[in-house]
């Protein structure tokens with residue numbers, strides 16, 4: 459079939475439940491067809507309409523003519539010695555994104571990307587060095603779960619290998635709001651992947667107005683990338699802080715939490731040696747976090763080529779954690795997983811056809827450094 463013919467088809471992975479119902483009504487079918495087809499797609503992970511055997515031949519033909527189930531294609535799959543899996547997924551237009559699965563004894567977490575690259579330029583994140591290309595479509599976001607579930611043999615409602623999804627891959631999810639919200643609804647829908655609300659987590663660098671919008675649009679867990687207890691330091695590490703400083707961010711977190719009384723907000727804090735890992739930083743953090751039901755996730759920095767930062771030492775990490783714990787705030791250290799396959803936080807790079815000047819400059823600087831060496 460020609461490219462032109464393919465492009466007019468609706469990719470069913472772009473539609474949430476109500477979108478799917480509207481699609482079938484548009485085809486002159488009953489709404490409940492949406493349920494049948496969603497079960498095939500998400501529970502059985504079938505993308506071939508011919509295999510949807512409880513649909514009549516006429517409907518199967520109509521679907522073949524007007525629709526498709528098209529997830530990103532797996533370009534490369536890597537499995538780490540510790541069981542972590544990483545998929546490089548090719549997208550239309552030549553870009554690629556990365557998706558990571560992290561198995562643990564009691565759960566399996568899939569880390570999903572929301573954008574090709576990222577425009578926020580957090581100083582210690584390798585995705586930032588890639589620049590930004592575009593938002594992912596709903597199909598490209600939920601398609602990551604679909605591809606991983608298919609590769610892992612996840613059987614919804616029976617053996618569940620993916621128990622949690624975190625929007626912590628490449629990109630800032632709140633800058634791709636509609637597609638992320640739609641994809642997260644498919645993750646939680648019983649006809650989709652059926653995950654409990656609290657097992658789907660959106661992580662943001664702190665877009666204050668969008669946190670309030672998210673509160674209205676989706677009941678999911680919220681994680682916030684804090685990384686510094688003061689505006690002066692956070693301005694430097696997370697430039698978005700200049701627009702939405704810590705006090706405003708914490709207020710938005712309080713509002714989000716208050717709308718879900720039993721929930722806690724997770725704060726992420728990447729420990730950078732000599733930069734934000736002193737005891738005074740830990741004490742400053744305690745003052746911020748004590749006023750909101752929260753937990754702290756300490757992430758030892760994962761280095762990448764060209765970075766100026768280093769990981770804090772084990773002793774500093776433990777001392778930092780102890781100060782926070784002693785003050786009565788739950789604090790965990792995220793164990794680095796999959797670093798033999800560059801699958802750890804901040805190491806996801808994919809392949810970004812950058813549209814910004816910044817990353818060209820960064821690459822030039824790295825090249826200069828290499829030439830000088």
Ligand code: SAH
Nearest residue numbers: 583626630661662663683726759760803804
């Ligand atoms: N843009 C969103 C989603 C990214 S989540 C956000 O900022 O929350 C990825 C998490 O890993 C964030 O907390 C991010 O700040 C952190 N991170 C980024 N680069 C890292 C690195 N090199 N080492 C450790 N953590 C890093």
